[in-house]
Amino acid sequence: MALFDFHTHTTISDGHAAPLEMARRCLENGYAAYVCSDHVDETTVDRRVPEIVDACMKVSREMELPTVPAVEVTRVPPERVAWVAARARSLGARLVVVHGETLGDFPQPGLNLAAARCRDVDILGHPGLITEEAAETARINGIHLEISAAGLHGLTNGHVAKMALLVGAGLVLDSDAHRPEALLTTTRARQVLEGSGLDLEEVGRISANSPFEILARRGIELPLPAKPS
Ligand SMILES: [Zn+2]
Numbered sequence: 519m520a521l522f523d524f525h526t527h528t529t530i531s532d533g534h535a536a537p538l539e540m541a542r543r544c545l546e547n548g549y550a551a552y553v554c555s556d557h558v559d560e561t562t563v564d565r566r567v568p569e570i571v572d573a574c575m576k577v578s579r580e581m582e583l584p585t586v587p588a589v590e591v592t593r594v595p596p597e598r599v600a601w602v603a604a605r606a607r608s609l610g611a612r613l614v615v616v617h618g619e620t621l622g623d624f625p626q627p628g629l630n631l632a633a634a635r636c637r638d639v640d641i642l643g644h645p646g647l648i649t650e651e652a653a654e655t656a657r658i659n660g661i662h663l664e665i666s667a668a669g670l671h672g673l674t675n676g677h678v679a680k681m682a683l684l685v686g687a688g689l690v691l692d693s694d695a696h697r698p699e700a701l702l703t704t705t706r707a708r709q710v711l712e713g714s715g716l717d718l719e720e721v722g723r724i725s726a727n728s729p730f731e732i733l734a735r736r737g738i739e740l741p742l743p744a745k746p747s
């Protein structure tokens with residue numbers, strides 16, 4: 519099964535490896551695409567999105583791996599999330615993750631709901647103890663909730679999975695890798711999803727469908743391996 523990961527960082531923001539290094543490991547691990555989604559906020563969005571777009575073009579030239587320029591809107595006040603997401607998109611980011619109310623950080627109350635209301639957002643990253651209202655709003659707007667393979671961000675994976683199933687919102691697994699070693703493998707991906715309390719049928723369904731739903735919503739077509747039926 520093709521491996522996807524919509525949330526990774528590089529030296530463009532606070533990652534520890536250059537985009538080419540990250541992409542090389544993605545290729546080795548069997549990723550179907552490389553999604554570079556470095557942190558942006560109101561002050562860095564204008565500078566970093568062009569860097570992310572350039573990095574993706576460079577990777578595409580160097581290796582046989584489709585790339586998708588993306589961003590993680592990070593530490594932006596709830597009332598400014600929509601502006602930064604739209605700005606990132608206008609500069610070339612094709613997918614937008616929002617750094618949600620993770621317990622691994624100092625969550626800003628209201629951030630999950632603000633992100634869930636924003637139709638420029640694709641993934642509500644590590645949304646911590648997300649409320650039913652925010653999960654339901656995400657579902658209505660076609661935004662996927664993230665199961666995180668990254669340290670403290672994953673503390674609430676069980677809760678996030680439960681809320682998504684309760685309201686019928688989409689779930690997606692991401693690494694939030696800041697170094698190549700933290701990128702997903704097929705085994706790791708399955709383990710983290712199962713560790714979130716999902717049964718094998720749900721794990722299979724999420725792995726097979728969510729990435730394609732996220733890409734299709736933005737009309738992103740990649741030369742992908744055949745979708746498992
Ligand atoms: Zn984050």
Ligand SMILES: [Zn+2]
Pocket residue numbers: 525527590694
């Ligand atoms: Zn991140």
